[in-house]
Amino acid sequence: MRSPESKPYLVTRRLIPENQESPIPFISAAVTPEQYFYRRNHFPYPAISEQSFKLSVGGEILRPLVFSYQDLLRLPSKEIMVVLECSGNNRRHFAPKVFGEQWEGGAMSQGVWKGVAVRELLKWTGLQATAKEILFEGSDYGSRTDLEGEFVFARSLPLEKALHPDTLIAYALNGNPIPYKQGYPLRLIVPQWYAMASVKWLRSITVIRTPFNGPFQANDYMYYPEKDSDAGKMPVTTIHVDSIIQQPIDWSVLEVGAHQIYGLAWTGTGFITKVEISTDGGNHWEPAAIQKDPGNPYRWITWTYTWAATQKGEYTIMSRAADSLGFAQPAEARWNRKGYGYNAYSTVRVKVE
Ligand SMILES: Nc1nc2c(c(=O)[nH]1)N[C@H]1C(S)=C(S)[C@@H](COP(=O)(O)O)O[C@H]1N2
Numbered sequence: 001m002r003s004p005e006s007k008p009y010l011v012t013r014r015l016i017p018e019n020q021e022s023p024i025p026f027i028s029a030a031v032t033p034e035q036y037f038y039r040r041n042h043f044p045y046p047a048i049s050e051q052s053f054k055l056s057v058g059g060e061i062l063r064p065l066v067f068s069y070q071d072l073l074r075l076p077s078k079e080i081m082v083v084l085e086c087s088g089n090n091r092r093h094f095a096p097k098v099f100g101e102q103w104e105g106g107a108m109s110q111g112v113w114k115g116v117a118v119r120e121l122l123k124w125t126g127l128q129a130t131a132k133e134i135l136f137e138g139s140d141y142g143s144r145t146d147l148e149g150e151f152v153f154a155r156s157l158p159l160e161k162a163l164h165p166d167t168l169i170a171y172a173l174n175g176n177p178i179p180y181k182q183g184y185p186l187r188l189i190v191p192q193w194y195a196m197a198s199v200k201w202l203r204s205i206t207v208i209r210t211p212f213n214g215p216f217q218a219n220d221y222m223y224y225p226e227k228d229s230d231a232g233k234m235p236v237t238t239i240h241v242d243s244i245i246q247q248p249i250d251w252s253v254l255e256v257g258a259h260q261i262y263g264l265a266w267t268g269t270g271f272i273t274k275v276e277i278s279t280d281g282g283n284h285w286e287p288a289a290i291q292k293d294p295g296n297p298y299r300w301i302t303w304t305y306t307w308a309a310t311q312k313g314e315y316t317i318m319s320r321a322a323d324s325l326g327f328a329q330p331a332e333a334r335w336n337r338k339g340y341g342y343n344a345y346s347t348v349r350v351k352v353e
């Protein structure tokens with residue numbers, strides 16, 4: 001284990017645009033400190049101007065409106081602790097290998113977001129009966145390697161999810177304005193969905209009557225189960241039940257004796273009901289003690305297990321979680337061409353000597 005004085009930092013996958021992981025094994029707080037919050041960007045950071053403090057709402061509504069930052073601060077608000085997880089988290093572990101950022105387990109962070117429910121805004125604008133989806137556009141843009149032209153980062157939500165009382169236009173994180181890299185000044189927050197849905201630097205909301213097919217929706221963030229064809233493609237939506245072993249870290253050397261194995265578990269479907277640990281490569285499983293009544297199902301919970309390591313040797317430790325809707329982590333994740341939704345057992349190898 002690292003000495004307490006050593007300071008971990010983000011794990012760099014790419015610098016332009018910036019893609020860096022949170023040092024998850026060393027994150028002990030429920031709220032990820034700003035300097036350790038993971039960063040996932042498709043484009044260079046957008047410039048912030050006066051325009052960034054205005055949010056326009058248009059499309060299939062009754063009264064098009066522009067809300068200023070100040071307007072939003074005056075509307076009824078909510079504060080929710082939410083885990084944001086990139087759908088490419090742990091992509092690195094897919095076999096056969098897939099293209100894309102080779103994330104390990106740190107494309108994930110947690111914080112308390114404060115803002116106004118989308119449905120609260122729409123009370124002011126009204127909604128036409130033709131409304132099918134709501135489109136959320138960011139302020140960042142750029143080119144892609146697979147398509148001609150320039151694109152803005154934009155995504156839509158089905159009406160039910162957009163109108164869920166916990167789908168927020170956030171203006172604060174952990175009691176402060178949202179950090180620039182996390183979407184300042186306004187960000188959509190979509191609890192329970194992988195974080196591509198939580199559009200940063202939000203500039204406009206458009207209610208639409210036909211399915212949105214921008215590239216971050218129709219090309220990316222689709223599960224393609226086949227290697228050579230698009231057959232069976234399905235949109236990436238809710239977070240798959242998952243857990244991670246924070247300590248011991250992979251390839252640790254431990255002394256004979258008792259050790260705490262601990263980590264996190266989370267899900268986008270219901271809440272965590274069980275975490276189990278194996279210290280023999282998945283043959284036998286024992287329940288871990290899980291954090292009870294975390295208060296909300298959108299955050300991760302912590303768990304811990306006391307391991308009596310009485311024998312010298314090499315061990316493969318695994319964790320697996322299950323949730324209240326009956327989902328459980330599989331031994332092997334479902335392979336898909338773009339490498340989304342990985343949630344197989346978390347594994348670390350240690351040596352006891
Ligand atoms: N405007 C905008 N919003 C965005 C993205 C982006 O590139 N641009 N990336 C998305 C993806 S894929 C993820 S995983 C999260 C990352 O959020 P973070 O950088 O605050 O950790 O933001 C989402 N929202």
Ligand SMILES: [Mo]
Nearest residue numbers: 040086087196
């Ligand atoms: Mo992501």
